[in-house]
Structures are given as C-alpha cells and as structure tokens.
Amino acid sequence: MNPEQQQQIFRTLLSAMSAPGEIMSIPARPEPAPLSPACAGVCLTLLDASSAVALTGMAPTVAPWLNDHCRAPMVSLDEAQFVLGMGKHWNWESSQAPIGSEEEPEQGATLILELDNLNAGIPLQLTGPGISGTRNIAPRLGTGFLAFWQKQQSQYPRGVDLILCSQDQCLCLPRSVTICRFEEA
Amino acid sequence: MDYNFAYLDEQSKRAIRRSLLKAVAIPGHQLPFASREMPLPYGWGTGGIQLTAAIIGKNDVLKVIDQGADDTTNAVSIRQFFARVTGVATTTKTVKASIIQTRHRIPETPLQEGQIMVYQVPMPEPLFKLEPRRTETRILHALGDYSLMYLQLYDHITRYGRVAIGYDFPVMVHDRYLMSPSPIPAFDVPKMHMSPALQIFGAGREKQLYAVPPYSRVVPLAFDDYPFAPLQAQAPCAICGSQHSYKDEIILDDKGTRQYICSDTDYCEQHRC
Numbered sequence: 199m200n201p202e203q204q205q206q207i208f209r210t211l212l213s214a215m216s217a218p219g220e221i222m223s224i225p226a227r228p229e230p231a232p233l234s235p236a237c238a239g240v241c242l243t244l245l246d247a248s249s250a251v252a253l254t255g256m257a258p259t260v261a262p263w264l265n266d267h268c269r270a271p272m273v274s275l276d277e278a279q280f281v282l283g284m285g286k287h288w289n290w291e292s293s294q295a296p297i298g299s300e301e302e303p304e305q306g307a308t309l310i311l312e313l314d315n316l317n318a319g320i321p322l323q324l325t326g327p328g329i330s331g332t333r334n335i336a337p338r339l340g341t342g343f344l345a346f347w348q349k350q351q352s353q354y355p356r357g358v359d360l361i362l363c364s365q366d367q368c369l370c371l372p373r374s375v376t377i378c379r380f381e382e383a
Numbered sequence: 384m385d386y387n388f389a390y391l392d393e394q395s396k397r398a399i400r401r402s403l404l405k406a407v408a409i410p411g412h413q414l415p416f417a418s419r420e421m422p423l424p425y426g427w428g429t430g431g432i433q434l435t436a437a438i439i440g441k442n443d444v445l446k447v448i449d450q451g452a453d454d455t456t457n458a459v460s461i462r463q464f465f466a467r468v469t470g471v472a473t474t475t476k477t478v479k480a481s482i483i484q485t486r487h488r489i490p491e492t493p494l495q496e497g498q499i500m501v502y503q504v505p506m507p508e509p510l511f512k513l514e515p516r517r518t519e520t521r522i523l524h525a526l527g528d529y530s531l532m533y534l535q536l537y538d539h540i541t542r543y544g545r546v547a548i549g550y551d552f553p554v555m556v557h558d559r560y561l562m563s564p565s566p567i568p569a570f571d572v573p574k575m576h577m578s579p580a581l582q583i584f585g586a587g588r589e590k591q592l593y594a595v596p597p598y599s600r601v602v603p604l605a606f607d608d609y610p611f612a613p614l615q616a617q618a619p620c621a622i623c624g625s626q627h628s629y630k631d632e633i634i635l636d637d638k639g640t641r642q643y644i645c646s647d648t649d650y651c652e653q654h655r656c
Contacts, residue, residue, distance in 0.1 A: 201393050205440040208400045212438065213497075215407045216581045216596045244404075246397055279401075300525035304405040304414045327410050327557050327599040330579070355559065359408040372408030374557060374596075 199226065199242045207243040211361070214370040219324045219335040221316055221369045231267075232259040236363040237282070237312050244308075245270040245280060252278035252295075255287045278307050285313035285362060290342035295358050303355035306373065313364045314338055321380035328372070334380050337362050337369065347377045389436040390468045395419055399437035399592070403583060406594035411556025412524070413507050418590040428461055429587030431484050431503035435465065438499065438583075439482060444472045446480035451488035451629070451646035458486070475649050487550070489571040491628050491650035494580035496597065502565040504586040507593065509553045509563040529561045532604060540609055549614060555602045556595055564601075569613035570629045575601040618643040623654035 203226035214222045224236040231238035245251060245268040252275045253260055260282065264270055275281065275294045288311060298306035319338035325331075339362075350357040350373060357373035371377070387393070395417065402416045421429040439445065445465055449458040453475040461484060462473050474480050477492040484501040494500065510520045513531040523529070532553050539546045552569040556562045564572055565584060575582065575595060582595040595601060605611040616630035621642045628650055630643035645651035 201388060202441065204393070204397075205388075205438075209438065209440060211404060212400075212407065212581070215404050244397065244401055246394060248394075248398065249401060301521045303409055303412060304402070308404070328407075328596040330577075330598045355409050355412060359405070372596075374408060374410055 199229070199239070203239075204243045207239045211240065211243065211368070211370070214361075214368055215359075215372055216328050218326065218328045218371055218375040219333040219369055221335075221367050224363075224366050224368055227366070232257050232263050233282075234312055234363050235366045236368045237310060240310055240361055240363060240368065241270075241282070242267060247271065249279050250277055251280045251282065254281065254283040256282055256284070279305075281307050281309045283309060283311050285311040286338065286340050288340055290340060290346035293346060293358070297350070297353065297356040297358060300356065303357070303373075306356055306358050308359050308361060310361045310363065311339075313362050316362060316364045316367055316369055320344075322377050323380040324371075324375050324377055326375040329375070335369065337364075344377065344379060347371075351376060386468045388469055389439050389465070390422075391419060391433065391436045395433075396437045399433060402592055403434070403437065403594065406583065406592055407581070407596050409560075410595055410599050411560030411562040411593060413591045413593045415590055416585075416592050418587045421587065422464075423460070425588035426505065427457060428484070428486060428503040430585030430589075430592070431486070431501050431587075432461060432464070432585075433587060434501050434583050434585040434592065435482060435484050436468075438501075439465065439469055439471060441469070441471060443469075443481045444474050444479055446474050446477065446483045446649075447485075448483065448488055448490070448647075448649075449486045450631070451490070451650075452648045454648060477649050487566050487568075488629070488646060489567055489574045491645070491647045492653070494574075494578055496579040498580040500578075500580050500582045502567075502582065502584040504563065504565045504584045504591075505588075506551075507563055507584065507586040507589050507591040509551075509561050524560060527559065529555075529604075532561060536604060536606065536609075540606075545612070546605070546609060552611075552613070553604050555600075555604065557599055558602075561604075562593065562595075562601075568629055569603070569611075570615055572601070572603050572611075572613065577601075616643045620645045620651060620654075623651045625651070625654050 224239040247269040250273040251270040295307040360371040447458045447462040449455040477490040603611040628645040
C-alpha cells in the first residue's frame with residue numbers, strides 16, 4: 199500500500215477516533231490479505247517495526263502476513279501496544295491487554311477487532327468527547343463487553359481503545375467514551 | 384531536490400500518527416513523541432509542523448496563521464514550506480481550510496466539523512512555572528492534583544484583585560486534565576469548549592503532543608466568586624469597525640497615540656465591505 203493510501207486511511211481513523219461510534223469506510227482497497235479489507239488497511243497504516251503486536255485467535259496465516267508487510271514484532275498479550283483479535287471470541291471477563299499506568303495511560307493497548315457486523319448487536323448509547331449529544335451503535339461484541347467497559351471507565355485514564363473492523367468499514371471506541379445499554383422509550 | 388511528501392519520512396509520520404490516535408482517546412493528556420529535527424529552529428513551530436506533516440494529504444487545503452495574521456513571517460514561511468513539499472492548495476480563508484496551523488490565535492470565524500486546528504506550542508506543561516520538574520508534574524497529572532494552579536489564581540486575586548493571566552490561560556479538559564491551550568489569548572479560550580473541530584497540539588522542543596477531540600468540555604479555571612473574565616480592547620477595529628474581535632494595539636507616534644485593529648486578518652477582510 200502506498201503512502202498516499204496510508205495517509206487517507208489514517209485520516210479516516212483520526213476522524214473515527216474523534217467521532218466515537220460513527221461508522222466510516224476505509225477508503226483504499228489493499229492487496230489480498232488474510233484479514234478484512236478494513237482491518238488489513240488499519241494494520242498497514244499503523245504498524246511497523248516499532249509497534250509491538252499480539253494476536254489472539256487469528257488465523258495462522260495472519261502472523262506471516264503481518265511480518266511480511268509490516269515487520270511488526272510479535273509479543274505476548276501483556277506487552278502489546280496493538281492487539282489483533284476476533285470480536286465475537288474476545289474474552290471480556292478476563293482481558294489481559296495492558297491498560298497503561300496513571301502516569302502513562304497512553305501505554306494502554308489499542309485493540310483492533312474483526313467483527314461479523316457493526317450494526318446487528320445489542321443497541322448501545324454513547325456519550326462523551328467527540329459526540330454532540332448522544333450516538334447509538336450496535337456492534338456485535340461478545341457478552342460481558344458492557345461490564346468490561348464500565349469497569350474500565352472507573353479506571354480512567356487507564357484503559358484500552360477499540361478499533362472495530364468489519365469488511366471495509368470501521369468504528370472506534372476511545373476509552374473516554376461512556377457506554378450504556380440503549381433502552382427505547 | 385525532491386523531498387518525501389510532507390518532508391517527514393513515512394516511519395516518523397507513522398510514529399506521530401499512533402501517538403495522535405492515543406492523544407485523541409485521552410483528551411488533554413500530554414504524550415511524548417519522537418520529535419524530529421526540522422529545517423527551522425525550535426520556537427518557530429516545529430511541533431505544529433510535524434503534526435501537520437503527519438496528517439496532511441493531497442486533498443487538504445491549508446491555512447497558516449501567526450497571531451491571527453496570514454501574512455506575517457512565520458505564517459508565510461510555513462505555508463510556502465508545505466506548498467513546496469506537498470503541493471496542496473493553501474488559503475487565507477478560514478471557511479475554506481481543512482487544516483489550520485496556528486500560532487497563538489483561534490480564528491474569529493466559527494470552526495466547522497471536519498476541520499483540524501494544529502497549535503504550535505512552546506511549553507505544553509501548564510504547571511511548568513510552579514513545578515519545573517517534569518517527573519513531579521507527571522505525578523500531579525496522574526493524581527489530578529491541581530491545587531498549585533488554584534493557589535496561583537488565588538495569589539493573583541490577593542495581589543491584583545483579579546486573575547491576571549492574559550494568555551495561556553489554564554483549562555480543564557473533559558473534567559480530568561489541566562491543559563495549556565498554548566499561548567492563545569484568554570479571549571479565545573471559550574472557542575475551544577465544545578468546538579466542532581478537532582484540535583491537536585504539538586511542542587517540538589519539548590517533544591510532547593496532546594489533543595482535544597470535537598465536542599469536548601474545555602473549562603477555564605476560576606472561582607465561584609471570581610468567574611473567568613478575559614480582557615478585551617474597548618475600541619472597535621480601526622479598519623473594519625468590528626466590536627467583537629480580538630484586537631492588536633498599534634502605536635502610531637511617539638506621543639502615545641494608538642489604534643486597535645483586528646488580529647485576525649481574514650475576519651477583518653470579510654467585515655471591511
């Protein structure tokens with residue numbers, strides 16, 4: 199993927215991180231990859247030899263592909279800056295990903311999760327920075343996500359940030375956002 | 384000689400991009416970044432230039448201001464620099480810009496969703512004058528202990544009868560971090576609160592960056608009985624007549640005759656006719 203495409207994908211990610219929950223299309227279509235086009239584009243844009251990555255539950259072809267294209271060092275989950283995983287299998291009850299320290303909360307990992315779908319899960323309502331009023335989303339995340347997020351909120355500014363990918367779309371959930379279940383009135 | 388697009392190499396851009404995403408996720412928190420040497424000295428906007436270089440693309444329209452003006456040395460050279468190393472379109476009109484790099488002002492024209500403000504920051508640490516040790520200020524930020532700054536405001540009130548901070552007024556971001564808004568006048572601080580634009584801040588010499596996402600709470604420090612009250616010139620602009628803009632004071636002769644004109648040149652031009 200060329201630098202121009204990487205710049206476009208980064209700007210999409212920057213917009214997505216600045217507008218939590220808004221579904222954005224990843225513009226450029228990268229070469230064939232063992233990941234969804236969105237997830238592959240995000241990896242090719244953000245990862246290189248100085249970003250430690252951990253994989254959980256990914257296909258065995260992903261690690262060699264990442265090594266060939268990004269040269270990202272593979273590390274264990276508790277040392278990772280970026281974690282690639284499958285949204286529906288992610289274990290929210292006992293997440294091992296680093297959440298940073300009070301002094302260096304930026305050491306908290308970015309989870310890049312592959313999802314079947316960004317709008318067929320349990321309806322959730324977001325408030326917080328980047329959102330004027332409220333925003334509703336329904337990504338299909340595994341059970342225990344809401345409890346995980348509420349626990350994480352109590353540890354703010356420590357925490358993890360999410361980039362959720364499905365086909366050629368993504369949405370971001372930075373740790374600053376408050377999430378509750380959306381009950382229709 | 385041809386430079387890489389936007390001057391910085393791709394690996395440096397990627398490192399800044401990763402830090403920027405984290406900065407947006409933790410509003411107001413300062414992050415270290417691998418600040419590179421730039422072809423101009425520290426203090427001339429190297430932090431802002433590196434952030435702009437990391438985000439800018441072919442379709443962007445760039446505006447650069449220095450104290451509100453598009454035609455001062457720093458603004459002209461940075462604009463020419465990016466025109467040369469990226470070939471992007473530049474503008475002086477706030478409404479037409481997708482990226483606005485700024486030194487010490489926020490445009491008078493309200494910002495829009497999708498625009499990005501890039502601030503040049505000389506000293507990112509708001510507690511610097513009260514606690515010079517970086518190791519200590521990091522702990523104070525971790526604890527959210529900003530009593531030193533409140534004490535400073537109280538000290539001002541007892542000495543001067545008001546909070547005598549004219550620029551770089553300390554603000555709380557997302558009710559968590561004390562942040563330097565960069566040396567913008569206190570007059571501009573309310574424009575940061577719930578701004579629809581993304582605001583990012585780069586300090587090249589200090590090697591720190593931070594961000595305020597759109598629609599974030601940015602509240603200047605104050606006391607209930609001494610509310611935030613920025614100063615403003617009590618005269619209309621001598622060129623366009625605006626009562627509402629922030630003014631520069633121009634000394635006209637050696638008898639102290641003075642004139643006030645808009646600091647924001649684009650705003651002044653819009654209001655002239």
